[in-house]
Amino acid sequence: xxxxxxxTLSTLPGIPLINKGDDLAEIIYRAxxxxxxxxxxxxxxxxxxxxxxxxxxxxxxxxxxxxxxxxVELAEYLGKRSELVELILxxxxxxxxxxPGTIIVQHKAGHVCANAGIDHSNVKGDWxxxxxxxLLLPEDSDKxxxxxxxxLEEKTxxxxxxxxxxxxxxxxxxxxxxxxxxxxxMPGLIDMRGAHDMNNYxxxxxxxAAADELAAxxxxxxxxxxxxxxxxxxxxFPYELRxxxxxxxxxxxxxxxxx
Amino acid sequence: xxxxxxxTLSTLPGIPLINKGDDLAEIIYRAxxxxxxxxxxxxxxxxxxxxxxxxxxxxxxxxxxxxxxxxVELAEYLGKRSELVELILxxxxxxxxxxPGTIIVQHKAGHVCANAGIDHSNVKGDWxxxxxxxLLLPEDSDKxxxxxxxxLEEKTxxxxxxxxxxxxxxxxxxxxxxxxxxxxxMPGLIDMRGAHDMNNYxxxxxxxAAADELAAxxxxxxxxxxxxxxxxxxxxFPYELRxxxxxxxxxxxxxxxxx
Numbered sequence: 001x002x003x004x005x006x007x008t009l010s011t012l013p014g015i016p017l018i019n020k021g022d023d024l025a026e027i028i029y030r031a032x033x034x035x036x037x038x039x040x041x042x043x044x045x046x047x048x049x050x051x052x053x054x055x056x057x058x059x060x061x062x063x064x065x066x067x068x069x070x071x072v073e074l075a076e077y078l079g080k081r082s083e084l085v086e087l088i089l090x091x092x093x094x095x096x097x098x099x100p101g102t103i104i105v106q107h108k109a110g111h112v113c114a115n116a117g118i119d120h121s122n123v124k125g126d127w128x129x130x131x132x133x134x135l136l137l138p139e140d141s142d143k144x145x146x147x148x149x150x151x152l153e154e155k156t157x158x159x160x161x162x163x164x165x166x167x168x169x170x171x172x173x174x175x176x177x178x179x180x181x182x183x184x185x186m187p188g189l190i191d192m193r194g195a196h197d198m199n200n201y202x203x204x205x206x207x208x209a210a211a212d213e214l215a216a217x218x219x220x221x222x223x224x225x226x227x228x229x230x231x232x233x234x235x236x237f238p239y240e241l242r243x244x245x246x247x248x249x250x251x252x253x254x255x256x257x258x259x
Numbered sequence: 260x261x262x263x264x265x266x267t268l269s270t271l272p273g274i275p276l277i278n279k280g281d282d283l284a285e286i287i288y289r290a291x292x293x294x295x296x297x298x299x300x301x302x303x304x305x306x307x308x309x310x311x312x313x314x315x316x317x318x319x320x321x322x323x324x325x326x327x328x329x330x331v332e333l334a335e336y337l338g339k340r341s342e343l344v345e346l347i348l349x350x351x352x353x354x355x356x357x358x359p360g361t362i363i364v365q366h367k368a369g370h371v372c373a374n375a376g377i378d379h380s381n382v383k384g385d386w387x388x389x390x391x392x393x394l395l396l397p398e399d400s401d402k403x404x405x406x407x408x409x410x411l412e413e414k415t416x417x418x419x420x421x422x423x424x425x426x427x428x429x430x431x432x433x434x435x436x437x438x439x440x441x442x443x444x445m446p447g448l449i450d451m452r453g454a455h456d457m458n459n460y461x462x463x464x465x466x467x468a469a470a471d472e473l474a475a476x477x478x479x480x481x482x483x484x485x486x487x488x489x490x491x492x493x494x495x496f497p498y499e500l501r502x503x504x505x506x507x508x509x510x511x512x513x514x515x516x517x518x
Contacts, residue, residue, distance in 0.1 A: 005270045005437055006266070006267060006269045007268045007479060007480055008265060008266070009266040010264060010265045010269075011264045069488060097517070102516070104516060112431040155457070167467070169369070170429060171431070171510075171518070172365075172371040172429075172509075172510055172513065173371075173438075173468060173471065173508050173509065173518035174466055175449075175468030175471065175508060177471055177472060177475070179432075180478075188434075190434075200514050207433055207435070208426070208434050208435055208436060208478075209436040210434070212434065212475065213436060213437055213476065213478055214476075215474040215475075216475035217345065217473075219472055220476065220496075221266055221497060238477075238480060248433065249434060250431075250433065251431055251432055251433050256430065257356040257358065257363060257430075258431065258517045
């Protein structure tokens, strides 16, 4: 495949605040029509995790959570609400680091992140009540992406990919970075094993985190605060689309030198 | 500032193989003219580290390197050439992890990466001789970016930014990711402290790694192997340009839980 020479990322205007049960594919499709966005084979729709979680009813009111003894003890050390810590523990497969104010875990889906990806901001529209509401990551972000992709492909008749992203911290470097947490119809990793460079020298770099690179690009356009642009339309993704899963991007525990 | 709603990344054709002493700003400017690329205030030019290093004469022939006793011993454990290990040690401020086949260090410039960013691929054009040649990161990538930016601004009369990127591995996730190693005229981090979300809830995420997000986006367009597209022109970078440095992105050692 000849690589495209241009990548275009466009924020899709007109996405309303999302509530439980909302049909995201229909909302995205309608917003695209209204704003004269077109769909072509190979386009990728990138969705902020928040709208997927909200549509799937992953909002939790902390006053409904009963913390375990473990959560209460850990919450005291962390300086966090015990109900929130209970949810973090429920969502995690392993605690990697704790410090007062900070808990880094491996989320059940494999992603290493603070607070198991549980979010306080942009969660609830009711001024003053929102301190009790938090938003969990989708149960299965690959599955969420697959459902939205299928519905969008049916509506548009085009071969599309869907990528769900969140802003995650990382080791060694400051700032959060848009990162893939679920995908459908596109590669997570690109395998370059066997490829040769311009001088016919076999490449040592064997895999490219293509879905994370696109997640970072789309995140740039979504911003973080009050922009309200949780959907980005991508044209010109330079790798061939295929069936994929975000688990391609998760390093096996035994191969990880930094856990 | 109203955020732009579209980001466009275009690979610049016609960049030749780069040699020591080449004037990158002039080469980029000429390629842009020949290919009818325009420059506007706020455009960012993203350069692959390899062309900057080559222009700065950072190619080293391993047969000219005399390894220290430490390098010889470590090389035996790693299963790498002792001359290469000598260079890795010279380029590093600290060794973080070693395993047979793998050495993760903090480069003098602050970046945590394998092999101190020293590269074997795409290094030398002479089939058969290239196994002895390696390429080091630029001495000071911020300074390199600043020089290229200044020259491009003089040629074009526009306010531009320059970002130098490399493909680095990371903890917890597979695959390399385009990452900022030097910049000029743009922010490394975006500070959101004090910003509020759509529900007027103060954001917990305080900093966005904007330069790394753009690095990842541009890396997607450069690819890794034989595409020969080491320069990407970016229009629509959604944050205000300012003077910046890549060190904004480097986490202080004492604040890092994963070293």
